[in-house]
Amino acid sequence: MVEVNLWSGLTRFTDGIATVEVEGTTIGEVLDALIAAHPDLKPFIDAGISVAVDGEVIAKNRSAPVRPDSEVYLMQQLKGG
């Protein structure tokens, strides 16, 4: 299981839960599992988010690997100049 940390604004849509444990070996699998567990997160995830895996912010690569002990944070999608 991977522990996913949500930003606190999202807890309105997860009955107050800030960390969710899901199965997954890639960012894509983790996000899909997250939506399955908490369907109200779908619009946020579909709108585009970044995911920090072990300290590295990944903008949209769903194939990036995630290990069971990875530190995973959802973040707002980032733009660069």
Added chain:
Amino acid sequence: MSKIHVTTKVNGDDVEFLADPRESLLDCLRDKLDLTGAKEGCGTGDCGACSVSLDGTLVCSCLVLGVEAQGKTIETVEGMAQDGDLHPLQRKFIEHAALQCGFCTPGILVAAKNLLERNPDPTETEIRYWLAGNLCRCTGYDKIVRAVQDAAAEMRGAA
């Protein structure tokens, strides 16, 4: 509006073109003579990207009408290198990394050449004030000023 026939000398060559009386010298250089080295950054004389020398005077070619070039002598960035040899300012700009995007570079080179013709040994402050009409958004001017100083030193034979 009928066009006016203009005969002028650009970088040593006799040229002629037909200008609408409303067209700037910059438009004529770029669109009639295919000399696109001078750039339009503002069209209002604020940025200096269109700097050329007109009878030895540094001007913003966007503020000069094409028809005013009649009988005059114009020098642009395209004329700075002589017989394939770069002007010392051109060499020093490359050497000092004094350009990033390079869009302001032609105007700054023309302006700096004009400065060194008047003052072969300018201070940093004199360079900064002379080039105050040439905007650069990339470099913060540091390397530009150093390149001009170094070119001036070389041209004085002091390098």
Added chain:
Amino acid sequence: MPKDELKTSFKWIGTRPDRPDGLDKVTGRARYGADFSLPNMLHAAVVRSPHAHARIKKIDASKALALDGVKAVVTRADLPTGLSGEDLNLQDNTLAGDVALYDGHAVAAVAATSALLAKDAAKLIEVEYEVLPHVIDVDDAFRADAPVIRPGLADHSVPKGAPGNVTRYIEFGHGDVAAGFAEADLVREETYKTEATHQGYIEPHACVGQMGADGKGEMWVCTQGQWYVRRMCAAVLGTEASQLRVTPSEIGGGFGGKTTIFMEPLALALSRKAGGRPVKLVMSRSEVLRATGPTASASMDVKIGMKKDGRITAGTVSFRMQGGAFPGMSPIGEALPCAFACYDMPNVHHEAYEVLANRPKAAAYRAPGSPMAAFAVESLVDEMSRELGLDPIDVRLTNGAKEGTKSSYGPKFNQIGLVETLEAAKAHPNYAAPLGPNQGRGVASGFWFNHGGETSVSVAIGEDGTVQVSVGTPDIGGSRASIALMTAETFGIDYDDVRVNVVETGALGVNEPTHGSRATHSNGKAMYEAAGQAIRELCKRAAADWGIDAEAVEWADGAAQPAGPNAGKFPPMSLREIAGKMGSTGGPISGHHEITMGGVGASFGTHVVDVEVDPETGRTTILRYLVVQDAGRAIHPAYVEGQYQGGAAQGIGWALNESYIYGKDGRLQNTVFLDYRIPVASDLPMIDTVIVEVPNPGHPYGVRGVGETGITPPLPAIASAVAAATGVRLRELPMSPPKVLAAIKARG
């Protein structure tokens, strides 16, 4: 890759050779957006709204179309319907629909046989408007009684009861801020405000577009990203992306403002309507300032708790930002995680509201959101440090984020170089330089994430053993030089034997633009992998020639070398030698790599500035300026310094002078460079730089990306220096002479 695999000694990396495009750029040969022309080309002009907010009741182009030489007019009715999300934003910005949303919003465009004729024709297009109430200022737009300019655009994140112009809301944090504040010896809360600024690239937007009735088209354009132009134009016009070939010109500055489109679809739409004749469209400076680029304006509340020794116990921020009349354009999602990124925050809370205002659609500008956030947080940290009698660098060292620190936005930091920049700043002679009357010193740190992203690179070996690299990222500040250096290093050949080309959309897979400080970082990695593929083939050819196993050949010093006990003794076979006969040994040799680049390393910086403020006029003069920033590895140090200096100069302009000035009618009043005054040569001193190198373990050469962080610290550093010089703290930018003078007078 693990730290110990990172190479530390190089032949080419870290040297300062001439840039490959230098000669073209000092001779006027380099071709920028407006330098392209095609046979049978038309010229276009755009009709723009003179109102901040107005319903478009009628557009009558009959008089324009009656002019000889006028070939086509397009309005919103010529564009497809049914778009959504950012595609709809782009279309709404390309041409107004029923409502013009800001002063300068495009309403119609016309193509004619000359630029003068097109301008004349544009004046003959009659537009009937019904003026609507407008709102410009970010705080005004946030008021509950503000005119709601685009109802119904709030997304799912917006809490119920939020003001009507709010379109997005973000909240995150960790720890217990109430307990943190209770623990503090000093708690301060202040509000800071920054005005919108423009990227200020000297080259106005320009393109030549051609499109036939079959939807096949070509475009030559100054852009940071040719694939973005392709995708966005196709979306706005309802055509297929792959039918449009986009070739980037040399680019006269972008800073984020050329990562999107503004008028490019108009050239294509006009061309399509004019029987496929190519159409050239070049913006004037006032069009650039009225209708492109600006960054957000921001109003920001910050609260910090600090112990007497400078340790930060808690912090909160609440930001309001407007990014124009289009949802999703303000950088709230970037500003918040940057706000406290330099600090180890045990207790922290962030929230931000995006609001709409009748202003142009904001675009990215160098570290979007970070400079404003830094202005607010770094200013308050400085205020509190002074109040407690603490050295501002020491306070940052006490709280500074380092490897393993839980970042203010959640995840733990990997290797980062903030502390190294603080120590280098403290040791620099500028930090000990004596100050005179009316002079003051300011310090601030800054952060940017950096970015990788979609990257596709090819390397091809020439018959003479030279190497050509194809990249998809326009070169704004010397990236061809840095990519050529890394290529020379990887192959073990001379820098001059490499040519790096920025290619059109038909030549590679999709590339993201030159944005997010990614060009050297991402292309370096993709080139490294592509080169590895070519090198494996080169070794195979040598092995076949020698009659040994390919595994018994290694690549070193630009040549295949037999290696291992059973390889036999052969003289090294150079790249030139293998390339010279590649046609008869198996065909062309090349390498290719595609990646959504990760391995991103954040870049921190610390700036020290000394100013003198004239008490008679309020004018601030920058006396000394020092930029210290972590590059990871400086591939071409001269262009790394250039990024540091350029970022600082833009930050200085933002701090002291630049801002959008609107009249009561909602029209922009400073639409030329004389009035929108960016720093000129006589405004600035030399800008000193120190390159710190804490290699990024995620990159084969340790590159982090250096483009953006440098614009972040100047805003608060200068505000703190002005406060030190005058005794008054300005919490609203720009710190223009009248504002500074008024503050000095109010101090008494």
